[in-house]
Amino acid sequence: MRPIIYLMALNEALQQEMERDPTVFVTGEDVGQHPPMGVTLGLLQKFGPQRVVDTPISESAILGLAVGAAAAGLRPVVEIMFIDFLFVAFDQVINQMAKMRYMFGGKAKLPIVVRCPCGGGYQMAAQHSQSLEAMLCHIPGLKVVMPATPYDAKGLLTAAIRDDNPVFCLEHKKCYTLTGDVPQEQYELPLGVAEVKRPGSDVTIVATSYMVHEALHAAEELAGRGIEAEVIDPRTLLPLDMDTILKSVRKTHRVVIVHEAVKFCGFGAEIAAQVAEAAFDALEAPPLRVAAPFCPVPFSAPLEEAYLPNAQDIVDAVSSLTPAKT
């Protein structure tokens, strides 16, 4: 183990998988010569243009290429420069790659990874800052991971590449420069397994992606007030590990769900509903959600700051549920 940043952890996962499996290739806009986020840095030099394929700005054709190549036996890893750009190519995502196996009676195997930088915080405005995981999670046939730490990033991306289904790896831009301990050697983190990032007994905070870090900050603050929050990161949203969440809620009797996406019809609604359905008897307070308001992501710094959920919002939400222990 040694400390590296999140984007290098992803880079290492790609390099090691490409070395291990010659059917893995990387494609997308500028992934070879001028990697936009830096995740694919050095791959072109190491593996050549046949396996690191720069494409025209054509998201439908890029994702279609991945579908056809995967159906014909390769393992494409696609980068969509910003998750927002998926919308011009949703047919290939929703009608093609997600449904092919089922429609074809189980005969097709689509081992595709689609990596998408997502999230706000850099004044990139409404079309380069969205969190769209809930839309993808609504589609049977897809899998969705949202690693929050360098360790999770490498292990989940490795597992995603080895998975025989289309997997979306959603990478929050604010996570790219976070540092954490990561083993040099390859490892897989199984998809669909949540992690308790911080144990606690008074309230469960379920947070995804960058919000995991905000939740951990909030938990520190709450600890100072005598409230021990348990922070759970699902890591994989689809398939979702509800067991870990329910086990925690049965212990703490309170749950706050945190994500950066818009609250209305967001992923938090799914978790809240499942908690209510399965553990209503254990709840001592209504499930609460901390999420973005119902508007596009604004450009202006103070507006964007007001838009993005943060540790203070989480502290406030938890405080409203939990009697202060002083």
Next chain:
Amino acid sequence: MDISREKLIEMYERMVTIRRFEEGAAGLMRDGRIKGFIHLYAGEEAVAVGACFAIGKEDYIASTHRGHGHLIAKGGDPKNMYAELFGGRDGYCRGKGGSMHIADLDLGILGANGIVGAGPPIAVGAAFAAQYKGERGVSLCFFGDGATNQGSVHEAMNMAAVLKLPVVFICENNLYGEYTRQDRHQGVKNIAERAKAYAMPGITVDGMDVLAVHEAVGEAVRRARDGEGPSLIECKTYRYFDHQGIGDGVADRPTEEMEAWRAKDAIVRFRRHLIQTKSLSEAEAEDIDRRVAARIEDAIAFAAASPPPTEDELLTDVYA
């Protein structure tokens, strides 16, 4: 171009098989024995057969919503195709796909497709895989005149041209995008002209002439295999049924137009050619017709007896 007598006869038989298959499907729908959407290929047989006989089993095709003809031309078995139309367990998709999604990757069929213009990017991907593996494989991509107004088709052509991929884009210009005549849905008359935008060869051929299609696709396939990149071939053709369903289209198309195209019928014409060139005798042709009719009848009987999938299959194969 030299084509062996055996191959010519096989091509003829395949065209007749497609026609009888579609007539059989129309009959089943008329009798209410099959349900759902059905887009019949009758009239366009020369395109599928001319094109698919220019490639091998290991090569790929991407088909369309009007896909039955492509599938039979690429080697699909009418038994399993009909079973799919019945929603039966012996269908190519175990009854989960239906007419618009019949696929068999083992036969190099990347699937029919319910979305107009979705196939070309996928065909490009299969061609990429062939190039990546260093095989000399090619990918044929069928789509209609209507699809050439979809962005995905242009993205796919550009991508194939830039990456020099072994793809042959085959536009079946049947003059109508759904129910809208070509001159009302696009500015160009000859869709092959659009190839210029991607610096690839584009030619227009008579899509009612199986040998003309075969020759044009054959040359494009040679280019593709030799690493010279993609081509666009526009086949002028005509469908005999409605866009969807089993109507004859009189409500939307001029009778004189339909009669003029039927007078150029690809099967009648090819049969006449084979008899004139003594590749086939009248008696042999009749034999073939009888054999195909019997095969279709058997296939329908097989499919009708295929049990539907059981409810426990509802949730299988969502994931690998």
